[in-house]
Amino acid sequence: xxxxIKQFFNIAKPSFIAxxxxxxxxxxxxxAFNPAQSIPAFIQLLLGGLxxxxxxxxxxLYGAAPIILTGLAVAFAFKTGLFNxxxxxxxxxxxxxxxxxxxxxxxxxxxHVFVALLGGIFGGVLWGLVIGLxxxxxxxxxxxxxxxxxxxxxxxxxxxxKNNIYNTDAARSKSILETAILPSLGxxxxxxxxxxxxxxxxxxxxxxxxxxxxxxxxxxRATGFSKxxxxxxxxxxxKNITVSFAIAxxxxxxxxxxxYLVAGxxxxxxxxxxxxxxxxISVALLGLGEPIGALFAGLFLSHLRQGxxxxxxxxxxxxxxxxxxxxxxxxxAISAVIPKLLKLFKKKKSEVQS
Amino acid sequence: MTLIYQxxxxxxxxxxxxxMVALGGxxxxxxxxxNIALEGIMILGGFVGIGTLALIEGLGIPPQxxxxxxxxxxxxxxxxxxxxxxxxxxxxxxxxxxxxxxxNLFAPAFAIYVARLIQGGGSQISFVTRFRIPxxxxxxxxxxxxxxxxxxxxxxxxxxxxxxxxxxxxxxKTQFGLRINAxxxxxxxxxxxxxxxxxxxxxxxxxxxxxxxxxxxxxxISSSTEYAATVAGFGFLAIALLIFxxxxxxxxxxxxxxxxxxxxxxxSYSVIPVLRDLDLDREFYVxxxxxxxxxxxxxxxxxxxxxxxxxxxxxQGKR
Numbered sequence: 001x002x003x004x005i006k007q008f009f010n011i012a013k014p015s016f017i018a019x020x021x022x023x024x025x026x027x028x029x030x031x032a033f034n035p036a037q038s039i040p041a042f043i044q045l046l047l048g049g050l051x052x053x054x055x056x057x058x059x060x061l062y063g064a065a066p067i068i069l070t071g072l073a074v075a076f077a078f079k080t081g082l083f084n085x086x087x088x089x090x091x092x093x094x095x096x097x098x099x100x101x102x103x104x105x106x107x108x109x110x111x112h113v114f115v116a117l118l119g120g121i122f123g124g125v126l127w128g129l130v131i132g133l134x135x136x137x138x139x140x141x142x143x144x145x146x147x148x149x150x151x152x153x154x155x156x157x158x159x160x161x162k163n164n165i166y167n168t169d170a171a172r173s174k175s176i177l178e179t180a181i182l183p184s185l186g187x188x189x190x191x192x193x194x195x196x197x198x199x200x201x202x203x204x205x206x207x208x209x210x211x212x213x214x215x216x217x218x219x220x221r222a223t224g225f226s227k228x229x230x231x232x233x234x235x236x237x238x239k240n241i242t243v244s245f246a247i248a249x250x251x252x253x254x255x256x257x258x259x260y261l262v263a264g265x266x267x268x269x270x271x272x273x274x275x276x277x278x279x280x281i282s283v284a285l286l287g288l289g290e291p292i293g294a295l296f297a298g299l300f301l302s303h304l305r306q307g308x309x310x311x312x313x314x315x316x317x318x319x320x321x322x323x324x325x326x327x328x329x330x331x332x333a334i335s336a337v338i339p340k341l342l343k344l345f346k347k348k349k350s351e352v353q354s
Numbered sequence: 355m356t357l358i359y360q361x362x363x364x365x366x367x368x369x370x371x372x373x374m375v376a377l378g379g380x381x382x383x384x385x386x387x388x389n390i391a392l393e394g395i396m397i398l399g400g401f402v403g404i405g406t407l408a409l410i411e412g413l414g415i416p417p418q419x420x421x422x423x424x425x426x427x428x429x430x431x432x433x434x435x436x437x438x439x440x441x442x443x444x445x446x447x448x449x450x451x452x453x454x455x456x457x458n459l460f461a462p463a464f465a466i467y468v469a470r471l472i473q474g475g476g477s478q479i480s481f482v483t484r485f486r487i488p489x490x491x492x493x494x495x496x497x498x499x500x501x502x503x504x505x506x507x508x509x510x511x512x513x514x515x516x517x518x519x520x521x522x523x524x525x526x527k528t529q530f531g532l533r534i535n536a537x538x539x540x541x542x543x544x545x546x547x548x549x550x551x552x553x554x555x556x557x558x559x560x561x562x563x564x565x566x567x568x569x570x571x572x573x574x575i576s577s578s579t580e581y582a583a584t585v586a587g588f589g590f591l592a593i594a595l596l597i598f599x600x601x602x603x604x605x606x607x608x609x610x611x612x613x614x615x616x617x618x619x620x621x622s623y624s625v626i627p628v629l630r631d632l633d634l635d636r637e638f639y640v641x642x643x644x645x646x647x648x649x650x651x652x653x654x655x656x657x658x659x660x661x662x663x664x665x666x667x668x669x670q671g672k673r
Contacts, residue, residue: 029467144651148647152644317467320463
């Protein structure tokens with residue numbers, strides 16, 4: 001057990017260093033523009049969801065669910081060597097299908113919310129499938145396709161809402177029926193926490209098993225590691241690429257369901273691209289591309305976002321969180337050098353001592 | 355007829371930005387470095403450019419000179435910012451997609467943060483100078499050509515045409531350009547001939563940064579009256595354009611005009627009688643350029659030939 005903890009620490013060490021550097025840079029940016037308020041604001045940021053007791057923790061879990069799922073969407077495609085920057089688009093379509101079912105279909109309680117969740121997954125799968133098929137059959141760069149699909153989804157979302165489930169007075173989608181609302185988690189009073197986090201947790205664990213313990217997972221990883229070698233070993237790499245993107249899309253679609261099958265939540269017809277999809281990229285990278293890593297990274301990012309929200313009373317904008325996350329990602333991108341730097345540092349230290 | 359001229363003149367506006375950024379991206383990609391940070395570099399370049407503009411536009415500098423100054427400033431900062439990507443992906447051998455993602459994430463957050471704190475309120479930066487040239491003296495009087503090239507035009511349009519010829523010349527005719535091409539195809543061979551891969555790739559990425567920075571400023575100046583920390587995905591579109599244009603300047607030029615035309619349909623479909631009668635949602639036209647990009651890529655990608663070493667880290671030890 002002790003050995004395992006040590007092993008975990010060794011894997012996670014570069015991430016912790018990256019997080020420390022990111023937080024430090026964020027603090028410097030805050031210090032540079034408003035020295036007087038920066039320290040209390042930074043403490044507020046670090047406390048994150050803990051600021052408000054159980055309500056805050058509940059809200060952290062609520063915010064973590066969709067970004068864990070989009071994080072899985074990115075991390076899963078990563079395993080097959082594909083960069084899924086299109087989680088936003090897949091999530092938007094998933095959210096739409098869920099809301100569509102939630103508003104228009106009349107189903108008994110219990111079944112309704114379940115069907116709406118399935119619908120969200122289906123929407124995401126469909127959107128991911130397009131990217132996967134274009135990559136597998138026509139060799140179209142998936143990064144570019146993903147981005148195009150994001151913009152198409154953002155516009156399609158507005159068209160679909162306007163034509164099907166439009167609440168003209170609010171310029172938003174109609175509210176979903178009571179039967180389609182995800183049940184509350186119950187553990188944290190006065191918070192928005194629903195079973196969405198439970199779903200995300202379950203999916204993360206299942207994804208871990210799928211990736212590391214099944215034949216499909218092995219084939220997907222083999223395709224990601226070396227497409228040619230996988231093909232030589234008799235694997236159908238085209239199928240693997242398509243399947244990988246379809247599953248990834250399903251995760252992102254589910255993120256849309258989890259985020260929008262909530263009482264009182266509707267989609268505006270103002271043009272946006274869901275930020276949760278981009279958060280998913282950060283979550284996947286912070287989590288070192290592992291499903292379980294995405295789980296922790298999603299919680300961490302949601303925690304920081306809560307902190308960023310409370311920090312506003314000191315006059316700082318929540319964008320500080322994005323600055324910190326971008327620094328963390330940049331540092332982890334160059335993390336291969338961190339151990340070398342540490343070694344160099346230690347060497348110099350020992351040289352000084354001797 | 356006036357309508358057709360107007361549509362063509364409007365097409366130049368997005369096409370100018372796309373071509374400029376894509377030309378920059380061409381240097382980076384031909385040298386073997388993917389630069390999906392173009393979007394973020396545009397956002398940061400635009401921020402510095404428009405910020406500078408807001409600061410100095412009251413000084414009474416003539417608009418066209420002002421435009422050149424602002425473009426140079428944003429080019430400088432774009433190049434500086436791109437060095438972060440170059441340093442990580444060339445020197446430190448980081449994953450090029452990941453380091454570029456970090457740049458894309460940082461730029462809008464930083465722009466909004468600084469703008470809010472300096473202005474103490476809104477995150478938009480507005481400016482009052484208008485840069486469109488209604489008519490170029492004398493030249494605009496030439497029939498047809500005058501309407502096509504010298505009426506209601508931005509100075510940046512001429513600059514990008516100039517840059518297009520310079521870029522084509524450099525990439526195809528000079529030692530520098532040929533070396534860049536060589537290291538995008540086979541860096542080991544280029545290295546064996548004594549070409550410093552790291553240095554050339556660094557320069558190539560900086561060129562892409564400078565042009566993307568300028569592109570960000572031009573995007574805001576020619577399509578809006580305020581900076582809002584977004585460039586509507588033009589950085590990504592520019593990369594799509596490179597694939598579509600097979601990394602060749604001339605094809606990219608035509609691609610830019612084509613995309614530019616699709617792009618303006620979203621804002622001008624209501625003045626085109628045929629389209630107005632179709633009675634479709636505005637979003638349908640906004641969506642068109644992206645849909646067409648997909649369709650075209652689906653047809654062209656099979657035969658497109660990307661630089662062989664694109665996206666691969668060059669490690670001298672593996673030679």
